[in-house]
Amino acid sequence: MRLLSRVSLTQRLTLMFVAATTVVLLVLGWVVTSSVEQHFEDLDMEVLSGKMALITQALQGVASPDDLTPLTHQLARSLIGHHGLEVMVMEPDQSVIFATAHATFPASIVAAQALQAPDQPVLWQLGEQTYRALAAQLPTAARDAQGQSVRVLVAAAIDIGHHQAYMRSFLQTLWWFVAGAATLLGLLGWFVVRRGLAPLSTLRDQASVVTAQQLSHRLPVTRLPVELAQLAESLNAMLARLEAAFARLSDFSSDIAHELRTPVSNLMTQTQVALSRPRNAEDYQAVLASNAEELDRMARMISDMLWLAKADNGLVVPSRSTVCLADEVRALFDYYEAVAEEKDLQLTLQGTANVQADRLMLRRTLSNLLSNAVRHASPGTPVQVTLKAKQSGVDICVMNQGDPIAPELLERVFDRFFRVDPSRHRSDQGTGLGLAITRSIVTAHGGTIGAASSGGVTTFTIKLASHLPG
The missing domain is CATH 1.10.287 (Helix Hairpins)
Incomplete structure (x- = not known):
């Protein structure tokens, strides 16, 4: 694995391509070789079957021992011009009646083949020569004492040395072809893979341009696969x-x-x-x-x-408990009552709802929203909290009337240290982290928070599910 990890993608694909094509070529060579060998065997069997049929017909004219001499002459004439074809005829006691010059097959082998697997091709090795042979027990016209046809053992074999020489030459040529083709396909595969992976080099060059000072750079998407x-x-x-x-x-x-x-x-x-x-x-x-x-x-x-x-970093985990939102809001109204009276604000609550949440975190969230609403509300206006219980969860809305927030700034009000009016004194607006903390608490509870402002009315809406996320 460590060695493989050092091999480039181009090399891996090239090796896989070469391995696949080599396997295909070897399988194709095996199919062709098997087909050629089967073709040679069919040709040999055609010759051997024909000679066995000829011998069978000739044996029908042997009615007595005197007919054996004409039979041998007839067989000798029929084999003229058939180089490499050998014939042996034996009596049941394995005494040879007729045999060609090179038909020196062991009588026991001929008898065993003729009796156990007649008409089935078999390979016999005789010295340095290999023969494909047929052996069978054939009847004659002669009769024995019981009136049964006298049978003789006949073997016909053909020298397949020229077939073997051809197959050796063919296999040698095939191996050289496979080796040359694998080498050529390896070079071609390397070239094709290298060209095909050229876009990766482009991406690498473009990615190397990206630095902490150039994060605005983007990789080209056009002209890519x-x-x-x-x-x-x-x-x-x-x-x-x-x-x-x-x-x-x-x-x-x-x-x-x-x-x-x-x-x-x-x-x-x-x-x-x-x-x-x-x-x-x-x-x-x-x-x-x-x-x-x-x-x-x-x-x-x-x-x-x-x-x-x-x-x-996900280290704030709310604890589960049932929180009565109306009670929490009323407790916060008591806390902000003095500031509200100073600005002549009316703190109002509509609705009631319960939710599974962390009570202290949720109180901090409501406190941040009320503090923000009281701070930015115009004197003599109401600050209203609305609770809506739904089947999917609870909606909490905190509304105040005052200077509107520009639409492009609504999403930024939850950023840390962001202030809609930066000209105001910092100490008058707290640390500038209240709304950021509020959003973090709502997110930890699996909820969402958003802001809307129009017509001098600013509303913060929290949507909480009935249960904390598991």
């Missing part, structure tokens, strides 16, 4: 996600640096002013109180950032 075009589209989609994530990370780094720079600068300035000259205890207490406020804001920001980091 369908399979590689799909791969290029998937890589382009991945690059788009990486570019968006890198942009968010860059923006987040800039935002957090800006957010932390302000309280750190305030702490340094106030501390340096306090230390510039001796002051009384009340002045020092005022400076420490101001510093404590900035430190508390920084601590909340750091805590929120740690929570979001856990949420981004």
